[in-house]
Amino acid sequence: MIQAKNLKKVYSTEEVETTALNNVNIEIKEGEFVAIMGPSGCGKSTLLNIMGLLDNPSDGEYHFLGHDVSNRTERERAQLRKGNIGFIFQSFNLIDELTVFENVELPLLYLGMSADERKEKAEAALERMSMMHRRNHFPQQLSGGQQQRVAIARAVVANAKLILADEPTGNLDSDHGNEVMKVLAELNEQGTTIVMVTHSPHDADFAMRVIHLFDGHVVTENMQEGFHV
Amino acid sequence: MFRNYLKITFRNLWNNKSYSFINIVGLAFGLASCIIILLYVNNELSYDKHHKKANRIARVASFIDFSGSYLELATTSAPMGPTLRNDYTEVEDMVRFRPRGEFLVRSGDVNIKESDIIFSDPSVFNVFTIPVIHGNAETALLEPYTLALSRSKALKYFGTENVVGKTLLLDDDQTFKITAVYEDMPETSHFNFEFLLSMETNADEANNGVWISNNFRTYLLLKEGTDLKAFEENFKSIKKTYIEPQLIQFTGNTLEDFQEAGNSIEYELQPLTDIHLHSDLVAEFEPNGNIKYVFLFSGLAGFILILACINFMNLSTARSVKRAKEVGIRKTLGSVRKQLVTQFFTESILLCLFSFLIALLIVELTLPFFSNLSGTNLVSNYFSNTNLILSIAGIVLVTGLLSGSYPAVMLSGFQPIKVLKGVLDKGTSRFRSLLVVFQFSVSLVVIIGLLVINKQLNFIQNQSLGFQKEQTVIIHDAYTLDTNLNVYKEELLKEPEFKSATISSYLPVSGFSMNDQTFWPKGDDPVQGNTSSTQVWRVDTDYIPTLGMEIIEGRNFSEDRGADDNTVILNEALANRFGFEEPLGEVITTFTQKPDGSFDTENLREFTVIGIVKNFHFRSLRENIAPLGLFKGTSRGNVIFKIDSQDAGAALSKLENSWKEMAPGQPFSYSFLDERFDRMYRTENRVSNLVFAFSVLIIIIACLGLFGLSAYSAEQRTKEIGIRKVLGASVSGIVSLVSKDFLKLILISFLIAAPVGYFIMQQWLKEFTYKTNIGFDVFLISGIGIVVIASITVSWQSIKAALTNPVKSLKSE
Numbered sequence A: 001m002i003q004a005k006n007l008k009k010v011y012s013t014e015e016v017e018t019t020a021l022n023n024v025n026i027e028i029k030e031g032e033f034v035a036i037m038g039p040s041g042c043g044k045s046t047l048l049n050i051m052g053l054l055d056n057p058s059d060g061e062y063h064f065l066g067h068d069v070s071n072r073t074e075r076e077r078a079q080l081r082k083g084n085i086g087f088i089f090q091s092f093n094l095i096d097e098l099t100v101f102e103n104v105e106l107p108l109l110y111l112g113m114s115a116d117e118r119k120e121k122a123e124a125a126l127e128r129m130s131m132m133h134r135r136n137h138f139p140q141q142l143s144g145g146q147q148q149r150v151a152i153a154r155a156v157v158a159n160a161k162l163i164l165a166d167e168p169t170g171n172l173d174s175d176h177g178n179e180v181m182k183v184l185a186e187l188n189e190q191g192t193t194i195v196m197v198t199h200s201p202h203d204a205d206f207a208m209r210v211i212h213l214f215d216g217h218v219v220t221e222n223m224q225e226g227f228h229v
Numbered sequence B: 001m002f003r004n005y006l007k008i009t010f011r012n013l014w015n016n017k018s019y020s021f022i023n024i025v026g027l028a029f030g031l032a033s034c035i036i037i038l039l040y041v042n043n044e045l046s047y048d049k050h051h052k053k054a055n056r057i058a059r060v061a062s063f064i065d066f067s068g069s070y071l072e073l074a075t076t077s078a079p080m081g082p083t084l085r086n087d088y089t090e091v092e093d094m095v096r097f098r099p100r101g102e103f104l105v106r107s108g109d110v111n112i113k114e115s116d117i118i119f120s121d122p123s124v125f126n127v128f129t130i131p132v133i134h135g136n137a138e139t140a141l142l143e144p145y146t147l148a149l150s151r152s153k154a155l156k157y158f159g160t161e162n163v164v165g166k167t168l169l170l171d172d173d174q175t176f177k178i179t180a181v182y183e184d185m186p187e188t189s190h191f192n193f194e195f196l197l198s199m200e201t202n203a204d205e206a207n208n209g210v211w212i213s214n215n216f217r218t219y220l221l222l223k224e225g226t227d228l229k230a231f232e233e234n235f236k237s238i239k240k241t242y243i244e245p246q247l248i249q250f251t252g253n254t255l256e257d258f259q260e261a262g263n264s265i266e267y268e269l270q271p272l273t274d275i276h277l278h279s280d281l282v283a284e285f286e287p288n289g290n291i292k293y294v295f296l297f298s299g300l301a302g303f304i305l306i307l308a309c310i311n312f313m314n315l316s317t318a319r320s321v322k323r324a325k326e327v328g329i330r331k332t333l334g335s336v337r338k339q340l341v342t343q344f345f346t347e348s349i350l351l352c353l354f355s356f357l358i359a360l361l362i363v364e365l366t367l368p369f370f371s372n373l374s375g376t377n378l379v380s381n382y383f384s385n386t387n388l389i390l391s392i393a394g395i396v397l398v399t400g401l402l403s404g405s406y407p408a409v410m411l412s413g414f415q416p417i418k419v420l421k422g423v424l425d426k427g428t429s430r431f432r433s434l435l436v437v438f439q440f441s442v443s444l445v446v447i448i449g450l451l452v453i454n455k456q457l458n459f460i461q462n463q464s465l466g467f468q469k470e471q472t473v474i475i476h477d478a479y480t481l482d483t484n485l486n487v488y489k490e491e492l493l494k495e496p497e498f499k500s501a502t503i504s505s506y507l508p509v510s511g512f513s514m515n516d517q518t519f520w521p522k523g524d525d526p527v528q529g530n531t532s533s534t535q536v537w538r539v540d541t542d543y544i545p546t547l548g549m550e551i552i553e554g555r556n557f558s559e560d561r562g563a564d565d566n567t568v569i570l571n572e573a574l575a576n577r578f579g580f581e582e583p584l585g586e587v588i589t590t591f592t593q594k595p596d597g598s599f600d601t602e603n604l605r606e607f608t609v610i611g612i613v614k615n616f617h618f619r620s621l622r623e624n625i626a627p628l629g630l631f632k633g634t635s636r637g638n639v640i641f642k643i644d645s646q647d648a649g650a651a652l653s654k655l656e657n658s659w660k661e662m663a664p665g666q667p668f669s670y671s672f673l674d675e676r677f678d679r680m681y682r683t684e685n686r687v688s689n690l691v692f693a694f695s696v697l698i699i700i701i702a703c704l705g706l707f708g709l710s711a712y713s714a715e716q717r718t719k720e721i722g723i724r725k726v727l728g729a730s731v732s733g734i735v736s737l738v739s740k741d742f743l744k745l746i747l748i749s750f751l752i753a754a755p756v757g758y759f760i761m762q763q764w765l766k767e768f769t770y771k772t773n774i775g776f777d778v779f780l781i782s783g784i785g786i787v788v789i790a791s792i793t794v795s796w797q798s799i800k801a802a803l804t805n806p807v808k809s810l811k812s813e
């Protein structure tokens, strides 16, 4: 599903040049659950953003679903993203002015679906995340764990093949964090590919494979012995 | 998708009530002033357009430079119109108007003084579009002693519309037969006649063929496709064919002699639809508008709208950090830039429509007030004119686009990952500062303008006029007292309320008689030059003391009957004009007039100078004081009383009671000299009032914006303020910290606005011959004023922020 060859990402500001990624080679197959770990600032988020087509690499090749997408315009990337990739963030990133239902429905709007279809799918996604009873609430009225479940519902509503999660439990206490991890594991079981950045070894245990990054390099890639459900 | 935008818009509005309030209300006030100004401009521009042949009608104006006096007249001679119609194929028809002052109009017991009454050629109904509702337009004014009147006057005098065949008695001695009733003339017409008297009634003057006296307003209806300028050039030949023979007859000079002596006669054709806004000649029907003020107010409207849009942009960009998150999420979820741009424009246009509805309400509520201020009857007849609807729709759309442009372009350009990380807005804060500086510069320029206009009006009020205008009442139409005139004056003078009184037609304010004659020092040749066109005012011995004029040399006329008949009191301007060093005893000369009004060059009259009166203003202060002579004699137009009492009401009722006794049946009418004087500056007063109203608006809008920005800035800095307070900063220290940045911007605005305002107002003052100076005080007042207003606006928010418990603000991050 994903092939990265010699990926390189350099951020240049007025004075300094930061090499956030250096010669990263990664391949991720459909149905995998991969965790990315590493110290703060080692380039995890940068890698995830490139995988999620939010950013272009400075150098190297990146193939997504068989397309070479190393250097696409924002517009083309947006087109590919829609419906294929779902995002989950540490800070949830729900739109405060929209209700739970409207937030979840949003990706479908950009896909141009009819209202009926949107309603059906968004409600199914909310049902799956056990958030139907909160469909008319605003994000601010929910707990962190609930907000993240809504964010996950939004990520899966369009049947995304790939879900990218950047420290999805970072803002949650351990109980809520566990809940979210179980949901992700479930999704993976149902066939969704998941790539997750995390600091927590406990969370990483849910993944099949852990990639360790250090200073922009892939240090090790471990297959987990057997993972918990 | 659109519904999604709507939802976001309304929830954003609702969740940020104070921002929304500032945005919507600010914009609503901006739009409302724009609409009001648009209605005013539309009204001004629509003058005389209702005449179907308007674009083929032109008025003949005369420019006469004769013996040192230059006159730009809205009138021309009696034969001009008929001659042009007969001699030139370009002229299809013509109509002349000749006013003869006011008339008493009687029907039964109703006897009322009417002023909108004029002699007119019968062709008036052909040239102009004046719908006749009863009677025959083609024959209505052919016969002598026939008249046509407006619908409302017919109702007023007879209580019914169809009054054709009935009669009216004018001035109690002339019976006119009514031959037509016409629709009331619209207010947007440069003339408004209630009565049209047939020109045949005035045939002697209308057909006298005298080319050198100019008393007729003449309108030509030109054939389709006539080039105005070319025709104007073409008909110049009438000067040789018609005017020269009369010049020779009356003055003994050929046209060439006449022109070589520095004199000239020129004619110009004024397109009908240009008259209201572009013509300001002697003897206009009523004071016209001025295209300059149309521009001025259009400019103000534009600025007000821009300021309101700037508020909108400022507040939206200030809040962009928050909206940025939304943009980031939307982009992550697959939105493309175009969709975001659409979303933000939808939002601003929606907001603008919302403001527009409020603006319409404001317009309805304030229109009577502005009608009053502007002295025009403004009505919100949006659908009367497609241009008007289009311009209003255009303004709403442009406002929506303009105010949405910056947020739309800026926000939609955000990189999603950067935004989601929480990007800082360094660049936008500089842009906001720029906008604030612009807003306050404009506000300051307007304030400076307002101060200068007021200063000039005060200057005029307090100008030494050379006469005293206070406590002086003018009783009009004194001649109707007939033989009782002197009795009336003497009887009332016995009352303690009246200090002195004089009888005269001449007064040093506009609206009264003027009488021009040519004089020269005895012994000079009038054709060669040292002549002066001079005001000849016939006054009695009480005139100078009653009006508080000052004799600076010589003496007043003597009381003795028959004495001083051939004497004159010159004003300083006339004495200077003739270069008299010892004016007392000098003799000045003039022609006498023949019974037909033409000059008798054979018989001259001589007057000996017995006194010099200090120059007094008798026209607008826009003009220089012209040469004038006071002559002992009678002119019975008015009795003027100087009141020596605080109770003007009691004095007036005494005047009225005696009037009713001595002039039974005659209407009593009066005015105060100082009010008459103020009326000459009505336009300036109105402009000043309007500019005042709009500058208050501009300041409110600018302050609303500043208020919003400072609120935002305080909110942004709550964490910083909290930390500073924990570390020991005082409330005042924090207030000045937050306010400082804004005050700096205000100071920069002042530095920009001061020279701009100075330059603009210097230009405006050029219109006045007697003018105030734009002093230091103007800048001091405007500068301090704006700093105080801005400080109050800004510190409100900073104090609130400074007083917040730091624990609270630190938790909020």
Ligand SMILES: Nc1ncnc2c1ncn2[C@@H]1O[C@H](COP(=O)(O)OP(=O)(O)O)[C@@H](O)[C@H]1O
Pocket (backbone or CB within 6 Å): A011, A012, A013, A018, A019, A020, A038, A039, A040, A041, A042, A043, A044, A045, A046, A047, B418
């Ligand atoms: N937009 C940016 N501009 C400049 N440097 C950046 C930017 N984003 C990230 N970096 C730098 O790139 C490196 C990797 O960042 P990131 O991928 O966010 O690390 P992680 O997510 O592993 O903590 C860091 O040194 C960070 O400072």
Ligand SMILES: [Mg+2]
Pocket (backbone or CB within 6 Å): A041, A044, A045, A046
């Ligand atoms: Mg990170």
